[in-house]
Amino acid sequence: MDSILVKGNGALNGVIPIAGAKNACLTLMPATLLSEEPLTLTNAPRLSDIRTMTQLLESLGAEVASLQSGQVLAMSSHAISNHTADYDIVRKMRASILVLGPMLARDGHAIVSLPGGCAIGARPVDLHLQVLEAMGAELDLRDGYVHAKAIGGRLRGAVFDFPFVSVGATENALLAATLAKGTTVLNNAAREPEIVDLARCLRKMGAQIEGEGTSTLTVQGVDRLHGATHPVVTDRIELGTYMLVPAICGGEVECLGGTLDLVGAFAEKLDQAGVSVTETARGLKVSRKNGRVKAVNVTTEPFPGFPTDLQAQMMALLCTADGTSVLEEKIFENRFMHAPELMRMGAKIDVHGGTATVTGVEKLRGAPVMATDLRASVSLILAGLAAEGETVVSRVYHLDRGYERVEEKLMACGAHIERISDRP
Ligand code: EPZ
Secondary structure, rough: OOEEEEOOOOOOOOOEEOOEEEHHHHHHHHHHOOOOEEEEEEEEOOOHHHHHHHHHHHOOOOOOEEEHHOOOEEEEOOOOOOOOEOOOHHHOHHHHHHHHHHHHHHOOOEEEEEEOOOOOEOOOOOOHHHHHHHOEEEEEOOOOOEEEHHHHOOOOEEEEEOOOOOOOHHHHHHHHHOOOOOOEEEOOOOOOHHHHHHHHHHHHOOEEEEOOOOOOOEEOOOOOOEHHHHEEEOOHHHHHHHHHHHHHHEEEEEOOOOOOHHHHHHHHHHOOOEEEEEEEOOOOEEEEEOHHHHHHEEOOOOOEOOOHHHHHHHHHOOOOOEEEEEOOOOOOOOOOHHHHHHOOOOEEEEEEEEEEEEEEEOOOOOOOEEEEOHHHHHHHHHHHHHHHHEEEEEHHHHHHHOOOOHHHHHHHOOOOEEEEEEOO
């Protein structure tokens, strides 16, 4: 397993290109199952999760050509030759559950392994199943798989009120509703930019969708969808992550492709903490306003609130802020595993349930630390960039799921960072 060595190297300055969104690409890719015509995605990120989704789609009979070193995914599924999403693939990546809706919509049946939990929480899929049942799916859970059948061979439109916001369940329902017979109304739907991107792509394929970006999605089912070409939206979580580099280390960084509408609540928090974010012709320019960052309180919420996927990275900033910050994690039940690792670097953090209280210290000290999940891994790298001395982050396979070419992007801004491969 590779590790990454980071050494504090003072202020960092430069330009960082932001890639296409992992979490948009992972819901756009299953859309190829809805049509026998080709769906091509451009601006795709080059990540291990994308390779896993490719493997899954190919196991179902889709063709996925990765062109221009992975930035273009030319996909087509003339027919779904296998309707079973295997546990071996699904257990590696929870987003695999997103093939359930499209397979049910296209062919009226599917067998998908339950994803199981992950480091940040149990992450059940009960809402995915409830909304598909409301749309006429008959579900039988046995031996760790969901055996699904559309009653009468075709899903039907339904009105469904989500009891709480779920990004994945909204995506599964939206994908399924495009080919259902009749109208589907999804209330309390997720509003994330990745869902707006999915709706735009499906509309290009001939779907009739209204309301993306609001809490109510209305879909008029059609009999078939055609092919399309669609650019993956910019990754707002990668964007927010790299916006924190000058905030934590000092200096100035321009994030190419970034726009304020993707990171509204996050940019507001940075502003409160004394970090300026300005829109340029090419993206977002970020630097500290003057001197030390100030402590702020953070509560994670569904979009447009503060994203849970930026909580760990924000905590890394607040470890050396002036004052005490309180972070409340309201989306996942166990998403503070980066805290004990940051404490190994000298951070002062008190975790009680879903609340972490961070008392800022002058400086963190480099130490060997361990990545536990995707966003925790990058928060440790951010902390290491500003710490005194060397930090070695182990288990960086977590990192490679969601961040392409991290070392390269940070080295271009003057960071002292290198990958240590333990492969003989
Ligand atoms: C998506 O996960 C993202 N993943 C996550 O990003 C992100 O943290 C999350 O949305 C919230 O924004 C992808 O898009 C691939 P949810 P998802 O359904 O869809 C509970 C990253 O780092 N829940 O909105 O799984 C769930 O346990 C990843 O890139 C149910 O109880 O998130 C969680 O507590 C991490 N039953 C809450 O709802 C369900 O059926 C929100 O989950 C579904 C969810």
